[in-house]
Structures are given as structure tokens and as C-alpha cells.
Amino acid sequence: MADHYTARQMLERLVAIPTISSDSNLPLIDFVADYLTQHGVETHRTYDDTGTKASLHALIGPPVAGGVILSGHTDVVPVEGQDWTTDPFTLKERNGKLYGRGTCDMKGFVATALAAVPDMLNANLTHPIMLALSYDEEVGCLGAPPMIDRITAELPAARACIVGEPSMMKLVDGHKGSIGLNVHVHGFEVHSSLVHTGVSAVMTAARLITWMHDTMQANRAAAPSDTGFEPPWTTLHAGIIHGGTAHNITAKDCTFVIDIRVAPHESVDEWEDRFRAKAAELEAEIQQIRPEASIQIERRGRVPGLLPETDGAAEALVRRLTGDNSTEKVSYGTEGGQFQERGVSTVICGPGSIKQAHQPDEFLSLEQLAEGERFIARLIAELQD
Numbered sequence: 094m095a096d097h098y099t100a101r102q103m104l105e106r107l108v109a110i111p112t113i114s115s116d117s118n119l120p121l122i123d124f125v126a127d128y129l130t131q132h133g134v135e136t137h138r139t140y141d142d143t144g145t146k147a148s149l150h151a152l153i154g155p156p157v158a159g160g161v162i163l164s165g166h167t168d169v170v171p172v173e174g175q176d177w178t179t180d181p182f183t184l185k186e187r188n189g190k191l192y193g194r195g196t197c198d199m200k201g202f203v204a205t206a207l208a209a210v211p212d213m214l215n216a217n218l219t220h221p222i223m224l225a226l227s228y229d230e231e232v233g234c235l236g237a238p239p240m241i242d243r244i245t246a247e248l249p250a251a252r253a254c255i256v257g258e259p260s261m262m263k264l265v266d267g268h269k270g271s272i273g274l275n276v277h278v279h280g281f282e283v284h285s286s287l288v289h290t291g292v293s294a295v296m297t298a299a300r301l302i303t304w305m306h307d308t309m310q311a312n313r314a315a316a317p318s319d320t321g322f323e324p325p326w327t328t329l330h331a332g333i334i335h336g337g338t339a340h341n342i343t344a345k346d347c348t349f350v351i352d353i354r355v356a357p358h359e360s361v362d363e364w365e366d367r368f369r370a371k372a373a374e375l376e377a378e379i380q381q382i383r384p385e386a387s388i389q390i391e392r393r394g395r396v397p398g399l400l401p402e403t404d405g406a407a408e409a410l411v412r413r414l415t416g417d418n419s420t421e422k423v424s425y426g427t428e429g430g431q432f433q434e435r436g437v438s439t440v441i442c443g444p445g446s447i448k449q450a451h452q453p454d455e456f457l458s459l460e461q462l463a464e465g466e467r468f469i470a471r472l473i474a475e476l477q478d
């Protein structure tokens with residue numbers, strides 16, 4: 094006999110497997126694969142380089158074009174240093190709310206989809222539902238792209254993808270993209286009285302950061318006002334900087350980390366190129382003084398934006414399922430842009446509020462869980478005869 098779960102029971106099982114991004118998610122993937130296999134659903138894993146993490150995708154229903162992808166991530170953020178009043182990995186109900194790490198971000202959505210698998214199989218689906226469960230979303234959306242490449246290459250083309258990040262079941266059709274870079278300026282040490290013969294890594298870093306500031310001001314001045322994004326322009330920010338040894342020595346090293354949040358109608362890759370071009374220009378300049386000086390740039394993360402689609406299939410579908418005619422933008426990044434840039438019409442809609450995500454005493458209300466279940470039930474009805 095195959096196991097059956099209510100959405101709540103499924104959520105309890107998923108929360109009990111602590112899939113913090115730094116750890117393996119394989120215990121959860123094994124559980125899901127076993128459950129799907131019991132129900133006769135074929136599962137496909139895509140492992141990371143270490144073999145300790147995997148994404149999982151599966152197709153339920155007829156293998157024809159026009160199905161719908163339900164996308165969720167399996168990893169959760171850490172609980173260290175947070176003041177929890179319950180055990181984060183034991184689902185606990187209190188005052189109509191289910192507490193636990195990942196309840197809203199985003200095992201709640203995953204639980205509603207998985208619990209409904211027997212219903213999907215019993216329904217006479219004319220188009221498939223595809224499950225896409227990733228890893229390493231919380232550390233820069235690193236895990237999904239290889240899985241999405243396989244889904245788009247191996248499965249029949251989907252009409253839409255719904256990313257179930259917490260949106261209070263509202264339709265979200267856009268968010269900014271982001272590029273994270275780590276920068277290391279290698280200078281050349283001399284006494285500061287002879288500054289013209291050395292290269293200060295600190296002063297060079299300051300010039301790059303000033304360029305970021307000036308560029309952001311120009312973006313602001315040129316930004317359209319009616320995009321729905323807050324703020325509507327691309328922002329450039331340096332969050333950490335380290336460097337130098339003494340007030341009278343030109344700094345040998347300076348490192349800083351930057352975060353560029355890209356308006357979705359602009360390209361994250363072009364912004365990375367622009368930063369690299371400016372760095373290359375400064376590098377050429379400092380190498381004229383000391384050939385051993387250099388600027389190294391390492392990419393920490395790349396999350397493409399989710400661009401609102403004109404007459405998008407995903408948006409039309411979610412509107413029919415929710416009856417919601419509003420659209421919202423969000424300030425967080427998701428895997429949605431990674432599906433969209435591979436040609437899949439994509440929106441975000443999922444149970445729970447982003448306000449509870451990543452917080453101590455994270456919760457999902459019973460109402461939101463029930464709304465999530467109704468959403469999946471309507472999707473099944475939409476895709477059957």
C-alpha cells in the first residue's frame with residue numbers, strides 16, 4: 094500500500110528533515126523519491142558536484158506538451174542565533190498557526206503539491222503536472238539551473254511554471270535580478286611618502302566603489318517611475334570591505350563584496366560585464382605603475398530577474414485559479430527568472446507570508462495551508478477532461 098498524507102502531515106514530515114542549505118538534502122530527496130515511487134511516479138535526480146545534494150523532478154500525467162511545472166526549493170535557512178520558542182524541526186500548532194523552519198519558505202507549498210499526488214494520479218489529466226524540487230536556493234539560487242536544463246530538454250514543453258514562494262497566494266509577476274561579486278585588489282606596498290611608486294589597493298577599491306555610487310545615481314536619474322519596483326532603478330552596493338596595514342603604507346590588499354540588484358528589464362550579465370570593464374580599466378592604470386598589481390573578481394551568485402510578461406500564460410493560469418486580478422512585485426529573488434530565461438512562462442504564487450520567512454518562530458497559518466491545497470485542487474481540475 095502506498096503512503097498517503099494530508100498536506101499537514103506531509104509538512105510535518107518535511108519539516109522534520111532539517112535541510113539547511115549547508116547540509117545534505119538527500120534525506121529529504123530520498124523520502125520524496127520513495128513516496129513518489131510508491132505511487133508509480135518516475136523520479137529524476139540531478140546531483141551537485143559533491144554528490145551530497147540533489148534536485149528532483151518528476152512528471153505526473155500524460156507526457157504531452159502544455160503541462161504545468163510546480164517549482165519549490167528543499168533547503169531552508171539556518172536557525173543558529175535565533176530565539177525560537179519551539180523546536181524548529183518539529184511542526185507545532187498554536188493558535189491556528191503551524192510553526193517550524195521552512196513552513197512558509199517553502200515546504201508548505203511543496204507539501205500541498207506532494208500530498209495531492211494521489212489526486213493528480215486519480216484525475217484524468219489531459220496535461221501533466223511536473224514537480225521541480227531544487228537545493229541551494231537560499232544561498233544564491235545555485236541548484237535549480239541544471240535541473241531546469243534537464244526539464245526543458247527532456248520533458249514536453251510546459252505552458253507555465255508556478256514558483257510557490259510565499260506570496261499569501263497572491264500573483265507575483267516580477268522581481269529584480271542580482272549579481273554578487275567578490276573583489277580583491279592587489280596593490281604594491283611602499284611608504285606613503287613615495288606613494289607615486291606604489292599602488293594602494295585601498296585607494297583603488299575606493300575608486301571602484303565611487304564608480305558604483307556614481308553609476309547608481311545616474312540610474313536613479315534615468316529610471317522610469319511606473320514599473321512597480323521599489324526602487325525602480327538598478328542599485329549597486331558594497332557591503333563589506335577589508336584592507337590595508339598602516340596609515341603610512343600603501344595597502345597591498347583590499348577585498349570587498351558587492352551586490353548589484355538589477356531592474357528586471359535589464360540584464361544581470363550586462364551589469365556584471367559593466368563592472369568588470371570598469372575594473373579592467375583601473376587595472377590597466379595601476380599596472381602601469383606596478384605590473385604585479387591586479388584586480389581579481391569572483392562571482393558569488395547570479396539570479397536573473399523575473400520580468401513581468403505581457404499576456405503571459407502563467408499569469409493567465411494563476412488568475413483563473415486564484416480569481417486574483419491584482420499583480421505584485423517582490424523584493425526577494427527566486428528561481429522564477431531561471432525558468433523564464435529558459436523560455437518557460439513563470440509567475441510566483443504560494444502560501445504564507447515572506448514576513449515570516451527566515452525568522453525565528455517561522456509559521457504558516459492553517460488558512461494559508463488550506464488555500465494552498467485549494468489552489469492545487471483547482472489546478473488539477475483545470476488540467477483534466
Ligand SMILES: [Zn+2]
Nearest residue numbers: 166198199258
Ligand atoms: Zn524561498
